[in-house]
Amino acid sequence: MEPLGKMSCCTKEAVAESAHPHNGKLVGYLLLLAPALVVWWVVYGMLPGFSRLLTYDVLGIAQGSPLGDSVEFLLYDTPKVLMLLTLVVFGVGVIRTFFTPERTRRVLAGKRESAGNVLAALLGIVTPFCSCSAVPLFIGFVTAGVPMGVTFSFLISAPMVNEIALVLLYGLLGWKVAALYLGTGLAIAIVAGWVLGKLNLEPYVEDWVMKIRTDPSVLPPDEQTWTDRIEAGFHAVKDIVGKVWIYVVIGIAVGAGIHGYVPEGFMASIMGKDAWWSVPAAVLIGIPMYSNAAGIVPVVEALLGKGAALGTVLAFMMAVIALSLPEMIILRKVLKPRLIMVFAGVVGLGIAFVGYLFNYLY
């Protein structure tokens, strides 16, 4: 107990000492953010006109030509998507400072199945999580009394319902597809977690995991000022946008190429509605693949434009970002192979179901 008392006392002192400069910094940030947002808004509104001007007047490419289509798509979508991404990543970065894995665990511990599954899937969106933390997080949740099915709902939702994918789908395909992705992603996490919980899979967790006793009191208290939160937003932008912009650009460039040069309906035969096998094939191909959402969504958008069915393409995307071989290999440390197979199987079936549903609805 002593270290904890000492620690919280030190933190308080530190906060008191630095209260003044922190406030000054906060005002500075707010003065910077407000005009930045206005500039963002104005520039975003000007993008369609600007890309047309650049393509047809400055570069002098003929309107309606394949090259013109490709270049206009590239010059409009690249800045549009990068701007949306910056805004959302900043916002999510700030929101995530309110949801630490520790707090999420406290909320979920002792929750019953069903309500717990829903809550876990929702918290999976906003709790900061990187796939390399999957194992310690699994241990931390399960040993603290979070039911296993609820833990799985979290572990499915966290990578699958991804803010980058959401932004890209919204920017490139509109709010309806983005909402469908959000809704079905959550539904898969909730239902798959619930099913896994019902299967009584505890014996298939490695034995040492259940023996671990964790003591949450050892963790440092999480006290953050608004300055910290805004800085976390900046940090997220630098970190995430800095890392994925190149994939976005490459993805959009490939998409632009497909736009202008691949004939209409080309994808219809292999990824179209009538090819019933395309959904399970898309999921099977997607599971071992590991890519981030940033690179895959622009290609998805272009494939859709050429006759690929929405459900098939969404299923492929979800399988790629939700399940990956590296993650399974990491999870093998705590889960016996049989449980990993069941986990991948249940999530894969859920994704395939969503694929068929959309192909049927659209």
Add this chain to the structure above:
Amino acid sequence: MEIKVLGPGCAKCKEAEKIVLEAVKESGVAATVEKIADFQQIASFGVFSTPAVVIDGEVKVVGKVPSKGDVLSWLQ
């Protein structure tokens, strides 16, 4: 001083280790830095989001890469 960087070896964990090593060098404090990748050991600290930094048995940060300034203040 005994410093442990907990993390399975992802990019952020490596960054955390790098920052800790830099801070130790800068401060001139005599400290050993150990990287712990074993999940069983990580869990035994009560830590379940990585990277995490433990100094003399006390968990200083979990789930994010600390800034060099933070690490320097812990070393004092």
